[in-house]
Amino acid sequence: MSDTDGKKPLGLGAGPRSGSVKQSFSHGRTHAVVVETKRKRVVVPNPAKPGAGGSGSGSSHLGDPSKRPAGITDAEMQRRLDALRAAKAREQEDAAKRAAEEKEREEERQRRREEIEAKEREDRQRVAALRAKAEEEERLKREAEEEAKNRAAARKADILGTQRRQPASAAPAAKEADPAVPADRGAGQSRPRPGTEEAGAARPATATPRKTDRERENRETDRGAARRGDEGRRSGKLTLSAATSEEGGRQRSLAAMKRKQEKARQKAMGFGQKSEKQVRDVQLPETIVVSELANRMAERAADVVKSLMKMGMMVTMNQTIDADTAELVIGEFGHKAVRVSDADVEQVIDSVEDKAEDLITRPPVVTIMGHVDHGKTSLLDRIRKAQVATGEAGGITQHIGAYQVKAPNGQLISFLDTPGHAAFTSMRSRGAQVTDIVVLVVAADDAVMPQTVEAISHAKAAGVPIIVAINKIDKPSANPTKVRTDLLQHEIVVEAMSGDVQDVEVSAHTGQGIDELLEAISIQAEVLELTANPNRAARAAVIEAKLDVGRGPVATVLVQNGTLRKGDIFVVGEKWGKVRALVNDKGETVTEAGPSVPVEVLGLDGTPSAGDVLDVVSSEAQAREIATYREKASKDKRAAAGAATTLEQLMAKAKADKSVTELPVIVKADVQGSAEAIVQALEKIGNDEVRVRILHYGVGAITDSDVGLADASKAPILAFNVRANATARANSSQKGVEIRYYSIIYDLLDDIKKAASGLLKAEVREHFIGYAKVLEVFRITGVGNIAGCLVTEGVARRSAGVRLLRDNVVIHEGTLKTLKRYKDEVKEVISGQECGMAFERYEDIRQNDVIEIFEREEIQRTLD
Known part of the structure; x- marks a missing residue:
């Protein structure tokens, strides 16, 4: 028995503690290791002693001074104990708070889990209800289709004679003999086939059918049906595949039988002859689409295409052919061709003279x-x-x-x-x-x-x-x-x-x-x-036209004849439209405007030109056709006017344009009349050396396309009472396009005159300032020939131009390389003094030559 049996080991309570740790290795090997754990010493105050826990007086000692670390005072000890108690209180509060937060999170997770489960349950119930409803609808639909197929099969069998009809006397007997057979048997079930045992049992023995052709046909049909069995009967509705299949056979429909009977009746009555073909007058323009030609002849488009292919023209019905080819096709089909011009489309405009009784004072x-x-x-x-x-x-x-x-x-x-x-x-x-x-x-x-x-x-x-x-x-x-x-x-x-x-x-x-x-x-x-007829299609003159941002193209018109009403379809110049609104000079919306009444018309597809005539037509197709024709004619006219007729004229124009400086501009105005006036005024600015070129002009705000055109042609944009939109302003700033805004036409024309004047070549004027005579010519090595001169008249300047005269003939014109007085370089030499002169890149100077000194002045020209 050791000395320590039954006794506590010596040492402080905070000494190390021993224990064992089991280590595991590979292949199942283990090893026990003895370890010591050193505990931290904690000083616990004795509450029984005064001052412990702060219950005693402040001068009493805290705890046992012998167990206190060296150098620790009572105040420091009290501070450490307070900090320890505060830390423990904070730990308890944090633990309580964490527990509350964890509880709240758990409750929130539980609530969300329940919501998701409830939503999934509702979705499953809804899907199940929809599936049940769809299955019920499908079942009802299938039953309805089956019932319809059975009825159609029974009705078809009765109509086509595939089932022998029973005699009237046999029907009640059959029903009495077999009460189990339902009354609506023909609608839903197949009837017993002729020749079978069931049919024989239902037929009375005394009923002897007559030997007619119909019965013989029925017996042959019955035999074929008996040979085919039940598979020969067609059930359900008749489809194309079932009708053309070899197994089920093909039978004529009721409509085909009716057509056959109708043809036979017409043939018997003598109406079978083919009716005589109607000859038509076909209006033929300069060009026509094949399908339109077929419509005008009342023929099939495929037949017209076939006729053209026989002529060697591989065309489709949407292609255009010329009038000569169309006339041949019309003659082949037996019709008459009536040639019309494109200008005939304007004949739809009413130009009938008004009667005297229809005129009233305007x-x-x-x-x-x-x-x-x-x-x-x-x-x-x-x-x-x-x-x-x-x-x-x-x-x-x-x-x-x-x-x-x-x-x-x-x-x-x-x-x-x-x-x-x-x-x-x-x-x-x-x-x-x-x-x-x-x-x-x-x-x-x-x-x-x-x-x-x-x-x-x-x-x-x-x-x-x-x-x-x-x-x-x-x-x-x-x-x-x-x-x-x-x-x-x-x-x-x-x-x-x-x-x-x-x-x-x-x-x-x-x-x-x-x-x-x-x-x-x-x-x-x-x-x-002054008189006019208000009860006719209106005709008006366009006084002014503009492009309004909110209302679109607006034309101010003066009604000359008839009455212009809201909803009328009209054509004005190369544009057309439908009257959407009429506004009088006071800004009031009106429904109609009679003769001599000025109104603003809204509803155009574009801005017309001032001076155009507005005519009311009957349909949009006519208005569109007239406007298209006028636009095409105007383009052709401009192209013909701008094209040179001969090569000599083209070369002369190119040569003239080469010597002319152009100032390109783009004009945008608020109304058509102002744009027209500005363009006409700008075209008059210029002379044989410079002119203003109008790249584009129009009405309305400045757009991105205008800025793009100005950037490509390096031209300014002249804006008269209009402004650029936001994107156009941004693009013009980015591309460096100049936009000049004007509200007075005087300022616009003056600025363009100044800009065009800047393109004129400056006028050079020459002023004579002196003469000098060559007295002697000296040869200096490295410099060249130097003329010793005497200024006989005026003054000789270093910066002036000179001409060398020999026997009053100009030999050379240039500038001076040097002008010296004795050994010094001078700027000028006055009359009566001697000097030395050397020409720039010229040395053929002789004695008695005369040097003419002059100055040039450039004068800037302006346009009148």
């Missing part, structure tokens, strides 16, 4: 014309009680406007306001062509001007009467007598000077003479006796 159309800034729009604003002039850019009219006002006497008058700028000649001409009366506005303080004379010429060319309105009569400098006198030079004799032209002194500012002007217009309209 309002007059009055056009205001005159020079720029003579007060045309202001005068019209005074009449309409509007303020159009105040909203115009630059205070000038740059668009043609159409309005309708009511005079004090109740009469309606339609007014057209035309621009007075020189560039808008076409607008003034267009206004004079569609008008009944021209009001010539002349400023009393300015007299007759160039555009006034042009307006007089347009009015005379149109053959319309003129009423002279002498405006601005309220100004102190007004001189109406001078205006009347100046008009005599242009064959306008007013009533005040014993003429036949009415003249009225008016003031747009004060309103003086406005009523007299309206009365003069009414009197002139009564003299003209």
Whole structure:
């Protein structure tokens, strides 16, 4: 027995503890290892002693000082104990929190698991219900099909005679003999075949059938059926495969039997002869599609193609053939060909003369014309009680406007306001062509001007009467007598000077003479006796056209005859459309517009040209056909006009173009009339050396295609009252395309003139500045010949040009290489002094030669 038996081992309680660990190796080998675990010593305060746990006084010792580590004070010991207790409290709180979170997560997982299980259960139930419903529908459908097949089989058997009909007396006996046979046997079950035991049992012994042809056929059919057995009977509906199969045989249908009987009856009655072929007049244009030719002849397209193939033409029904070939085909089929031209498509437009009883009085159309800034729009604003002039850019009219006002006497008058700028000649001409009366506005303080004379010429060319309105009569400098006198030079004799032209002194500012002007217009309209027929297809003239962002292509038209209504189909120039809406000059939507009424028309497929005629047609096909023909004719006309007729002309044009500098531009405007006026004005800019080339012009906002064209041709874009959209602005900035915005036509034309003037070659002017005489020629090694000269006249400059004259003949022209006075290089030498000169790359200098000194000046040219 050892000394330690029954006693605790010596040492501190925190000493090492021994134990064994079992190690496992491969092949089942193990090994036990003795290990020691050293425990950390923890000092636990004694609560019984004062100060332990903080219950005693603060000056008492904490725990046994002998067991405390060296250097640890009571405060440090208390701090460590507080930290230990706080750590344990935190561990307990963290453990409680983790337990709560784990519990919540477990509950959430359980809830989600239950939701997923409930959803899967609902899906399984729904799928099962759908499967059961589909199976039930399939079963009902199958039963219905089987019942229909059985009925069809029984009905077919009765109709085709495949079953012998029982005598009427035998049917009740058969039912009594076999009560188990159902009453609707023929609908769902097969009947007993003739010749079988069941049929024999059902037939009475006393029933003797008559020997007829029908019975003999039935017996033969019965024998064939008996030989085939039950497999010979066809059940279910008749299909193509079943009818053509060799096993089931093929029998004639009820429809075929009826056709056969009908043919036999017609043959017996003498109606079997073939009817005589109808000869047709076939309209034949210059080109026609094969299928359309077949439709016009009322023949099969395959027959027409076959006829063409016999002629050696391998074509299809969608190909186009010429008129000569089509005429041969028409003759082969026995019809008559009637040649028509493509221009005949316009004959559908109604051009019938109106009857006198259908005509009624219409309002007059009055056009205001005159020079720029003579007060045309202001005068019209005074009449309409509007303020159009105040909203115009630059205070000038740059668009043609159409309005309708009511005079004090109740009469309606339609007014057209035309621009007075020189560039808008076409607008003034267009206004004079569609008008009944021209009001010539002349400023009393300015007299007759160039555009006034042009307006007089347009009015005379149109053959319309003129009423002279002498405006601005309220100004102190007004001189109406001078205006009347100046008009005599242009064959306008007013009533005040014993003429036949009415003249009225008016003031747009004060309103003086406005009523007299309206009365003069009414009197002139009564003299003209203006009438129109409102009950016919409308015809109107396009005053202006534009491309609106929200409404699309919009045309301002003046109805000349008939009534234009919403929903009418029309063709205008190379465009067509359907009236979607009509808007009057006040911005109100109307349903119809009669004669002399200006309206905006919406519903076009494109922007027409100003001055085109709008005609109402009966169908969209006619409108589309007319528009297509006009577009094709216009392209052919432009191609023919632009093509050179001979090689000499082509070479001359190329040579002329080679010496001409072009300024390419792209023009976009808000309305068609403004674009036309700008293009016409730009084409007049230039001379034999430079000109403006219009690459493209149109109406509407600037698009990506315009920017792409400008980038490819290095041309600026001139925007008149329009803007570029967002993508076009971005592309123009990225590609460096210049877009110039204008609202006044003066500024646009001035800028283009300046740009075109920059392309002109500068004019070089030569100024004589002096003469020098060669006295001696010196040869210097490494330099060349040096002329010793005496300046006899003017001055010799180093930077000037020189000419070498020998016997008054120019031998050389160039520049000086050096100009020296003694040994010094100088800039100039005055008259009477000697100097040395050397020419640049020229040394043939002789004594007594004369040197002419001159200077050149470049002067920049401008276009007039």
